[in-house]
Amino acid sequence: MKNLLIILVPLWGFFACNHIESEAEKTTTVISANDDFVYQYSIMDALLAGVYDGNMTFENLKKHGDFGIGGFNRLDGELLMNEGIVYKIRFNGNIEQVSDNDSTGIAFVKDFTPDIQFIIQAKGLNYPMLKDSITQRIKENSIYAIRISGKLKTMNARSPHPSSKPYMPLADYLYSIKIGFGFRDMKIPRN
Secondary structure: OHHHHHHHHHHHHHHHHHHHHHHHHHOOOOOOOOOOOOEEEOOHHHHHHOOOOOOEEHHHHHHHOOEEEEEEHHHOOEEEEEOOEEEEEOOOOOEEEOOOOOEEEEEEEEOOOOOOOOOOOOOOOOHHHHHHHHHOOOOOOOOOOOOOOEEEEEEEEOOOOOOOOOOOOHHHHHHHOOOOEEEEEEEEOOO
């Protein structure tokens, strides 16, 4: 009797798995190219835990969107993608275009088509005023891709120095280094 039970249990598990797979196939949703979605490579918890390397090339990332943000392997700069061009913002404020063969450990991209557009005209516009103007026009607790164009008198930014293995958790690493720089008389986009 033991031999029979040993055979039946694996067979029952096989049929149960097949049944689950067929149910999953019935409920699978296909996302068309016209759907509005954000493609995410890796998760924030991985970055926070010190997983700074990935193998997603920018050539492959561009298949999922033309606009987005993220980071580079080893935390070597902030990633900005605009109109399909990937830029690296380095710890010293230098901005450079990167090769499609370079890789990222985390990225969030989408094909950018604006749903709404508006102009903010305010003398002495600062970050709190800009943030307030945007939040008045969008719903809370949603993901938005926002592109800002204009001339900025000053802009403060930050980007970490490249890290080395063994990687520390992100909060510990950022606490251990000084980051930050400023731009003056900047036109966005820079074209």
